Amino acid sequence: MIGSEEGIKAITSHLQSLHKETSSYSFIPIVLDPVLSSSSGLDLTGSDSLQALHELLPLATWITPNWRELHALTGLPVTSIAEATTATAHLGSRYPHLYIIVTAGDSPTPTDILRLPTGEIHNIYGTHIDSTSTHGTGCAFSSALLSRLILGDTPLAAVQSAKSYVSQAILRAPRLGHGRGPLNLLWPLTDSRP
Numbered sequence: 071m072i073g074s075e076e077g078i079k080a081i082t083s084h085l086q087s088l089h090k091e092t093s094s095y096s097f098i099p100i101v102l103d104p105v106l107s108s109s110s111g112l113d114l115t116g117s118d119s120l121q122a123l124h125e126l127l128p129l130a131t132w133i134t135p136n137w138r139e140l141h142a143l144t145g146l147p148v149t150s151i152a153e154a155t156t157a158t159a160h161l162g163s164r165y166p167h168l169y170i171i172v173t174a175g176d177s178p179t180p181t182d183i184l185r186l187p188t189g190e191i192h193n194i195y196g197t198h199i200d201s202t203s204t205h206g207t208g209c210a211f212s213s214a215l216l217s218r219l220i221l222g223d224t225p226l227a228a229v230q231s232a233k234s235y236v237s238q239a240i241l242r243a244p245r246l247g248h249g250r251g252p253l254n255l256l257w258p259l260t261d262s263r264p
Contacts, residue, residue: 203243
């Protein structure tokens, strides 16, 4: 999470300097999880940070907003898959180079929307998991996505793999604490179930 306008500007400046100095980093995708709101719905950034984020987006390769974050980024209503698809297209028209994956884990029908820079749209269907072990799902998803991209997966395969990884991390969570508990992010190493 980038908690301030200053933090966003520092990252933007660093990425700009990398682009100017060398192209040796051009093969590394920049996956931006905007983290504008928490799993519990708490807003985490102000309007100044949101404006600074729009200055960072041209330097990113991917962005992974949930429905609330997509609404904040576009100003459009996002309360259904149809509205999410419209808002995704709007964000893509503003930043045509971006790969956009809109996550819908909080909705009763968790259908994620992948928009490629070509404008092509893919719906990635999922099953709602009734669990309180969902703290950090967005961070886990974006990290898993980046890992799969670096390993050479296609955009669609990387998204599907990241979604599956997070779903299993929720299903295999240890059910700790009260409220939103942690995922089991190490399940591929520690769990022998299929």
